[in-house]
Amino acid sequence: MSSTATDVVRLLTVKDGTLAVAESLTGGLVAVEVTSVPRASQAFRGSVTACATEREHEPLGVHATAPTANGAVDAQVAGRMPVGVRRAFGADRGVATTGVTxxxxxxxxxxxxxxxxAGGPFGVDSGSAGGGKVEALRLNGDREEIRRESVRSVLALLLKELAGEQTGNERAQDTERNGGF
Structure with missing residues (x-):
């Protein structure tokens, strides 16, 4: 388990927030990373993992609302995935990965x-990429390295958004609840 996943779960539980995950190239690794953190079940609602391009986003309603000529590996599709997975699992926040390994x-x-x-109540569900805050990455390495870096990147993006939600008072309360400075 990574410290980023630990921080994500900590912030979600402090906020009584919930998370759902939509994965393609990572094949369930984001969900594994999050659920490896103690008390993750307080925040984690579920995930959708699909790797067949023609079926990849059907459970999320992505192609029905945002068809793209670029296929499944596209910023617009990626931006819609958190919206669909949030809806599917009734979660506050959603994250998604799509790419080529x-x-x-x-x-x-x-x-x-x-x-x-990443999409959620931090105000990005109507973002320019069609629903969520999207980061485009160009990763080097073998299949496993690309997948691992994708997991790290999506959790870092969510952590950045979650941390941006906190006011100074919420940060002080969170620090106090979790053992001081």
């Missing part, structure tokens, strides 16, 4: 092309 290109996208996204 290889061995070859997919939908005209090179190996290492990844999009991670």
């Amino acid at each position: 290889g061995p070859g290109p997919q939908d005209g996208r090179a190996v290492g092309t990844v999009f991670v996204a």
Whole structure:
């Protein structure tokens, strides 16, 4: 378990927040990372993992609302995935990963092309990418390295958004609840 996942779960539980995850290239690794943290069940609502391009986003209603000529590995699709997974699981926040791990290109996208996204009450569900805050990544390495960096990146994006929600008073209360400075 990573310190980022621990911090995400801590902030979610402090806020009585909930999280759902939509994954493609990471194949469930984001959910594994989050649920490896003690008390994650207080915040984690569930996940959707699908890797077949033609079926990838159907459970989330992505293609029905945002078809794209670029296929599943696209910023607009990535931005819609957190919205769909939040809706599917009744969660406050959602994160998503989509990308190409290889061995070859997919939908005209090179190996290492990844999009991670976060959506929730921090005001990004109507963002320019079609629903969530999206980061485009160009990762190097083998399949496993690309997947691991994608997990790290999406959790870091969520942590940044969660931390941005806290006011100074909430930060002081959180610090006090979790053992001081």
